[in-house]
Amino acid sequence: MTTLQTKPRPSATVGSNSAVSDGMVIAWRNLKRLPRIPEQLMWGTIQPIMFVLLFAYVFGGAIPIGGDNDPAAYREFLMAGIFAQTMAFAVASSSVGLADDMQKGLIDRFRSLPIARSAVIVGRVVGDLVFNMFIMVVMVACALLVGWRWHNGVLSGLAGFGLLMLFAFAMLWIGALIGLSVGSVEVANSVGLIWLFPVTFLSTAFVPMNAQPDWIKTVAEWNPFSAVVGACRELFGNPNPFATDGFAAQHPVLLALIYIVAIIAVFAPLAVRKYKHAAGS
Numbered sequence: 692m693t694t695l696q697t698k699p700r701p702s703a704t705v706g707s708n709s710a711v712s713d714g715m716v717i718a719w720r721n722l723k724r725l726p727r728i729p730e731q732l733m734w735g736t737i738q739p740i741m742f743v744l745l746f747a748y749v750f751g752g753a754i755p756i757g758g759d760n761d762p763a764a765y766r767e768f769l770m771a772g773i774f775a776q777t778m779a780f781a782v783a784s785s786s787v788g789l790a791d792d793m794q795k796g797l798i799d800r801f802r803s804l805p806i807a808r809s810a811v812i813v814g815r816v817v818g819d820l821v822f823n824m825f826i827m828v829v830m831v832a833c834a835l836l837v838g839w840r841w842h843n844g845v846l847s848g849l850a851g852f853g854l855l856m857l858f859a860f861a862m863l864w865i866g867a868l869i870g871l872s873v874g875s876v877e878v879a880n881s882v883g884l885i886w887l888f889p890v891t892f893l894s895t896a897f898v899p900m901n902a903q904p905d906w907i908k909t910v911a912e913w914n915p916f917s918a919v920v921g922a923c924r925e926l927f928g929n930p931n932p933f934a935t936d937g938f939a940a941q942h943p944v945l946l947a948l949i950y951i952v953a954i955i956a957v958f959a960p961l962a963v964r965k966y967k968h969a970a971g972s
Contacts, residue, residue, distance in 0.1 A: 713806040717814020721788070722821060735784075735822070736829045739777040743830070746773065746897060747837050754898060756930050763838050768930040770839040771851075771923035772896030775916060777823075777830055778859035779891060782866035783883040784819045789870030790879035812871075812966045816863045823859045827852065842928030851926035854947060858919050861954040867962040896920045899932045912939045915950035922947040 725732060747766045756764040789812070801811045831852075841848040866883055873879045893910050894917040900908050911917050921943030924931040939946055 711813075713810030714813035714817060717801075717806075717811055718818035718821070719814075721815060721818030725822065735826055738780075739773065739826065739830050740833050742773050742776065743770070743833050743837060750897070756899065756932055764930055766838050767840070768899075768924070768932070769897065770834045771920050771927060771929055772891075772894075773834075774827070774830060774855055774923060775858065775919045776891050776896060777826060778855050779862050779887055779916065780884065781819060781823045781859045782862045782869070782887060783880060784822065785815055785863045785866030786870035786873075786879040786883035787876055788815055788819065789867055790873055790876045793871065794876060809963045809966070812867055812962055816860070816867055819863050819866075820856065820860055823863075824856065827855065839929075841926075843926060847926045847928070851923045854919065854922055854926065854944070854951075857951050858947070861951045861958070864955055864958040864962050868958055868965055871962060871965040890914065890916050894920065901932070912937060915947070915954070918943050918947040918950055 746769050747762070750765075754765055756768045792811075792815075841851065869883050870879045873882055893907060894914045895911050896916065900911055903911060918939060921931060921940065923929075925943055
């Protein structure tokens with residue numbers, strides 16, 4: 692009599708070193724797809740360049756910075772906001788990417804592999820972060836062409852870009868949770884971006900605080916997006932005319948780091964938990 696033996700399902704219990712290495716493999720898989728999707732590279736770079744040109748040359752002469760109407764001053768004021776906005780829009784890449792994987796059944800395939808359950812989502816976030824580093828390089832080149840400069844030295848400038856990457860990393864976890872929570876790529880694309888527009892525009896990114904109504908000033912002052920923008924302006928040595936005597940304006944770097952750590956601490960565990968639930972583990 693023959694006894695049928697069922698192949699055991701791969702265990703999801705792996706060490707932290709394996710989880711990291713598995714996540715890097717998934718990240719490499721996601722990055723290898725980019726050259727095969729030139730449209731993603733094209734639109735990922737064209738959109739932020741359009742924002743730079745539109746705000747710098749269409750609105751630059753209409754928004755006074757520091758009491759004068761010099762368009763060059765507005766461009767220096769503007770770029771930290773554009774950098775932060777572009778990193779915030781990283782939400783869409785992780786939300787759409789994970790929703791696409793869910794819709795195509797890739798999650799079920801990953802489920803059958805002997806890898807850490809968190810590796811899939813970590814790989815997606817890390818891969819998207821590397822992609823956004825490339826976008827940032829393009830953005831900096833465009834900013835230099837329109838006259839933006841940083842003035843506080845190399846280390847301070849690198850700290851500013853590092854803060855932007857941390858902000859992108861935090862936003863990618865929000866996008867991951869959204870992508871795992873919706874039913875389709877179309878919904879993920881809409882939900883991933885629609886709430887970002889009031890967050891980015893009800894801030895000090897594009898208009899100085901003293902030019903805003905009183906009720907918006909309070910929202911803008913404590914907006915996490917404003918904290919990141921203000922921190923970048925301080926680190927880059929760019930105009931920061933909205934500064935007040937409040938804690939948010941006087942300590943933007945510290946407040947930005949607090950917000951970033953809080954976002955990661957909340958949304959990373961939620962996203963991993965949501966993925967484990969979606970993967971049936």
